[in-house]
């Protein structure tokens with residue numbers, strides 16, 4: 001263990017369980033809603049209100065089975081995202097970043113990886129998108145301490161996708177017109193499986209009778 005408190009611990013940044021448990025599942029905002037396409041404002045207060053938002057974001061991401069979730073996706077205009085995402089070595093990274101800035105490799109170090117990408121705010125749509133396979137993300141943790149994350153594989157993609165959200169960019173903005181059209185067609189063909197307040201109300205499974213709307217999120221985060 002490193003007991004020098006000014007140096008962050010090596011390896012994945014750890015988040016206390018009190019910040020990943022006990023939150024309330026919130027509806028996920030869809031593309032087309034103004035908050036999804038606007039630049040967020042910096043997090044400047046690292047207190048209880050922020051911790052509550054983080055708990056709710058973890059609960060929402062888990063209910064939606066996502067690997068990342070940005071503030072605007074739950075209607076917040078703050079520059080913050082949470083993640084629970086494996087990297088290229090199958091190491092699971094769980095955490096939160098405030099005020100992220102992503103740095104990508106340039107020149108010969110820059111390798112693009114074209115993999116299908118989706119977004120919880122456009123459920124059902126997936127399209128390949130080329131992005132650098134390595135990303136460094138700098139920002140602050142929930143208490144305002146500086147952090148630096150280095151991501152490979154899906155985690156590199158996640159760091160870029162979530163940081164994009166905080167600048168009002170959705171991944172459809174990075175697609176060709178033709179790919180974007182396909183993306184919306186996929187979404188349209190599956191969107192009726194996603195209630196307006198999903199994941200507060202669960203996704204409908206094809207072939208199963210429609211279940212009633214849940215009046216509370218509590219049944220959904222009971223694990």
Ligand SMILES: [Zn+2]
Pocket residue numbers: 118119120121161165
């Ligand atoms: Zn997204």
